[in-house]
């Protein structure tokens with residue numbers, strides 16, 4: 001998609017199109033349908049992941065606004081924070097990361113990479129990192145800098161738009177493989193990725209359903225948020241006329257009502273376990289299975305749980321051996337190094 005022609009400045013950060021590959025040994029190991037991996041863990045940008053696509057549009061906007069500092073927030077093992085810091089460095093901006101809780105003292109996983117990137121790290125203590133964003137913006141501005149704030153997970157309407165393009169790639173890659181997948185599975189956190197994939201499905205007339213696997217509690221709230229993000233993203237698209245360079249299918253998106261959009265959203269809460277970033281047995285099994293059948297790594301916070309959702313459905317018999325499924329691998333592997341205790345036990 002030519003976002004720039006559509007009025008959305010883009011900073012080139014991601015290595016796209018990302019690979020699309022069959023996982024025959026993994027499919028056999030779960031005893032079900034043919035499974036294909038969309039390798040958005042291979043976007044590049046300080047070890048890759050789904051945030052690279054969103055950051056292309058968000059950083060494009062930051063540069064257009066003349067920012068010299070980028071502020072974002074997340075958990076101490078936030079992949080989004082790590083990749084935002086890398087994007088800022090690549091574009092010559094100063095990264096400020098507001099992270100939940102108290103300083104753990106050690107620098108491991110994503111936090112180690114944040115340190116290597118020289119990000120300014122502020123721990124939020126008792127308050128949530130998101131609550132502190134405005135205050136930190138004020139402090140940074142008071143130092144004479146021009147901050148641009150990126151919300152949690154990069155899941156603003158603008159960030160979500162980036163995932164429409166991922167579906168454009170998938171549809172073309174499915175054509176090359178001669179497959180018509182039944183469903184696409186993806187981790188659902190702040191849901192910008194899910195919202196973008198659903199919009200992409202509409203724009204590019206993909207035949208698969210899009211299934212979000214929640215990595216934190218609140219399926220209904222996540223579904224509502226997905227609808228809201230899509231509505232706001234569609235308004236944003238409409239506001240940036242002229243739509244020269246836009247895919248013809250965009251008008252299909254503009255025709256959808258809120259109810260139509262709600263009908264396209266599916267969020268499965270079965271893999272959350274005890275909560276966000278708390279590993280589950282099913283997630284750990286999924287990590288082992290994919291690693292040992294295909295040599296592909298996933299993580300206990302996002303992609304392991306999402307893959308466990310796919311495995312559960314595949315094993316339930318709801319698909320035949322001739323069906324195809326897509327797993328969008330959104331990255332997250334740096335967090336493995338902060339979870340060695342649980343991972344080595346398995």
Ligand SMILES: Cc1ncc(COP(=O)(O)O)c(C=O)c1O
Pocket residue numbers: 049050078079080153155187188189190191192193194302303330331332333
């Ligand atoms: C590795 C990984 N996968 C999936 C997600 C979920 O994406 P979203 O927040 O857009 O739902 C994230 C978000 O932080 C992530 O880091």
